Amino acid sequence: MKSVSFRYQTELHFSSPAAKHRFLLKILPPADNRQQIKQLSWQIEPTATVWKTLDGFGNDALSGYIDAAHEYFRFGIEGSAQVSGEPYTERGQHTGALLYHTELTNPGAAIINFYNDAKQSAPSGILSRIEHFSQAVNKCLRYEHGATTNATAAQEAFDCGAGVCQDYAHILLTLLRLDKIPCSYVAGLASDYGETHAWVEAQISKGRFCGIDPTRNKLIDENYIALSRGRDFKDCSVERGVFKGACRGTQIVNLKMEVAQ
């Protein structure tokens, strides 16, 4: 276990004031065997009515609203944790929907062909098999901001040949689900990344999951703090909101994460 401090903040600026703003933030890191949260505080501005809630995937979340007109919306967390260098998380035995494709992970013919090829040389051991597929994903995609959006499905990103961490994670989820391995999308913080990151947790034995980052092609370690888990990006979106106002938003993200050596 290593001590990790983290600070994450997002700011949305509206082109004209927004009002009657309702939001849901999935920014509270869960405490589990891999990451023990020692200190945690959250900030939301302007002043909002906020309450804690839970989603169907077991993630804590912050719900709230701001009725008054406002030109910016800032939210973030700050805290410290003891984080394991091992990638394993004990998560209970219910895998339910984690074995099945969603709209964002549904494979088209090209990914199925890619999976069939990758499967030929896949080792039989579960962990090395997961690493094998992660490596295949890492090789098939070029990291490129702006090539995709947060609504891009795995098949579209695969066809495009480029994407960001979310796309790497979706394609790996597709391959693992084709291989009948229950797996989840993880949204979280990673050091040296500068914004929220995404990776995958795959079940290696009943109730035991291994975190793997296909973007960097490595098992996760103390440089990773999970914020939420789900079937795909949609379940883990850091921020959801509705408001009144004919405005567009621009977003600035700040992330600082330090691992004590």
Add this chain to the structure above:
Amino acid sequence: MEMTTTAALEINKLMTRYGVKFGIYKNGEFIEQLFPYDAIPRIISKQEFDFLNKGLVQRVNALNCFLQDIYTNGNIVIDKVVPEEFVYISKGYLPECRGIVPPGGVYSHISGIDLVQAKSGEWFILEDNLRIPSGASYPLIARELSRIGNPDAFSDNDIAENRHYSDMLSNTMDSVNCGGLNVILTPGRYNAAYFEHSYLAERTGALLVKASDLVVENAVLYLENYLGVKARVGAVYRRMSDEYLDPMTFQADSLIGVPHIMDAYRAGNVALINAPGNGVADDKGIYYFVPKMIKYYLNEEPILSNAPTYLPYYEDDLKYTLDNIRKLVIKDVSEAGGYGVVFGSDLTEERLSDLKALIKREPRRFISQEVIDFIDLDVMGEDGSRVPRKADLRAFVLTGVSTRVWPSGLTRFSRVEGSFVVNSSQGGGFKDTWVLSR
């Protein structure tokens, strides 16, 4: 009886006057149309209704057990009574609802169970509707208007009272109310069943509200008036689909939902009628397993039968379906409202072969059923003569403290000779259903 039938034209006129309509969207356009009423009632004997009553209560109780199980422990899947993929691939399964046990443990408060009676007299369940089944208001208002026109028909014929549907519905809402008002949440007048929303609100005393009337604060739902005064809401009979209910949980761009209503629901501060996520239990693929659920949860033999159904997912059933496709009806499990239903006998060789290939490729997507030659009921033709038309029955089963069947129902009939498709969205009409009281 004859007076009632001669009054049909007048009753249809009155229903037009009262806005007893339903709307459909066709090519992006909202078209409101009359739901044609036929004044010759369907008559069900007391003995027959008693039998249906037992079977329907049993079925709905088992379906409620299934829903609680699926959204908590999933024992029926672990025990391999229902294959896992039938649950988790279903569009109706909402993992967002996992872990929620609603007030009173009731998921399907208002169940619309569609039945047909074969020419042999045997009843078969065709479909379970556990999301937001509509239709009760049509026979209710038709009976009300008929009663005005011909009160003697009802006093002379020992017909079971059906006007207490609104009391049954109020009792159901009260039984799960978490403290506060009962409201009926409507998407608005451009919803297909807006007449029903307003009619049931008037009859039950619940307030008819739109999403803009409701706010959630600290996981509690309130009705907010134009002065900003808030009154707590304890039960919501919501008449909108799950995906639009809460943009914070489901479809993020829904403008007709109530942000954070799922927080209030998950916290046990409000009852949602019916529970979100019920679609997993009325999926056409899951239908096959309902008799198995009855045995699994209630340890009873099913009283009412399913129509003989095959799941191409199973190899034997796939073979049977492909070998006998010409005499079967094939249903796409993801479709509703009479869409995605194909009779093998209606298809050309070319289309049959395309359909076979599709079933082989996506076996989970289809079920096949023997065609039940269900009974024709007399309907008044345009010239006033009686003509036989295929008809089904939607029974309404309400669950609160206990499960009760409304002694009436919506009898829908096809207006096309020989056609088995009775859905209102496909041009069907309706009749009142008289259950005899002795």
